[in-house]
């Protein structure tokens with residue numbers, strides 16, 4: 001189902017703020033989710049993700065700000081549509097099935113259609129979550145992961161306009177998780193559901209989200225497509241949230257910062273400012289030493305710096321090699337695909353891919 005181009009976003013949060021005991025746990029949070037899109041609230045434990053979700057679900061109320069669904073006000077500080085009338089599906093960590101109802105009855109619970117339509121919907125969803133064989137079972141006879149899949153089917157059954165999910169796939173083992181996650185998302189997209197999903201796992205957010213809302217200390221520090229957050233992080237911490245990082249330090253002089261890897265452009269940063277030059281370990285380039293000679297400087301990779309291997313480790317798909325540079329004694333890690341395990345003390349040359357470097361004032 002594709003929303004008309006001029007349709008208002010399915011879900012809009014405007015300047016939501018919520019404090020507990022004088023501390024702003026959700027601080028001026030704004031975002032919107034169009035129909036059929038997935039937004040992931042991503043951030044470390046305690047940053048306010050679940051509280052944001054609870055405000056939108058209507059089980060908690062913001063101190064200020066507004067929530068709109070399809071452009072219509074659902075909640076501000078004086079007006080509040082109760083949770084059960086928001087057409088919002090919930091899938092929280094502490095979900096509970098009705099113990100006295102069978103699997104099929106649990107999934108059918110929120111359905112209002114006739115018997116045949118309800119039965120078809122239950123069958124469709126049980127197939128999606130691969131639980132058709134357990135149709136007549138009762139919750140106590142199911143594993144934790146199976147119960148979770150039924151809870152997911154139950155939440156999706158009434159075709160909610162918005163689906164709020166708090167780490168909904170965390171209890172599933174990895175192989176099952178990928179399949180169910182992708183199929184659930186495909187179903188919600190087909191039905192035009194806007195999904196707001198809470199996770200603290202960057203890989204999960206990257207895999208699922210159309211839009212990532214990166215949260216820290218109650219605020220959204222950056223929002224955008226996964227590609228943009230990964231390749232143009234707002235600050236050092238945002239960069240570090242998605243992978244290990246290497247950090248070089250320097251001081252700006254004449255809009256340039258000098259390092260053992262050559263000069264980096266730092267336009268608009270005042271002289272004397274300390275900056276951090278950040279690069280992910282997979283974006284270091286390594287070259288062999290030829291009797292003390294290294295590769296020539298290039299615009300793509302800057303100047304090569306001479307370095308020694310400190311330690312090499314095999315990680316499965318890739319190898320991690322730790323270096324220290326001759327000049328400045330800078331510790332740098334490089335990820336190399338496959339098996340590459342040079343012994344400690346090996347002399348090599350390192351370069352930083354200039355298009356993959358981020359420069360942040362400290």
Ligand SMILES: Nc1ncnc2c1ncn2[C@@H]1O[C@H](COP(=O)(O)OP(=O)(O)OP(=O)(O)O)[C@@H](O)[C@H]1O
Pocket residue numbers: 020021025043044045046047048049050051052200
């Ligand atoms: N009802 C409450 N009373 C007091 N403090 C609360 C309440 N609810 C949440 N908090 C506090 O607000 C902060 C944010 O909590 P929240 O559950 O939103 O974080 P989170 O990002 O979802 O974390 P996690 O990933 O661990 O679930 C925490 O420090 C928490 O202790």
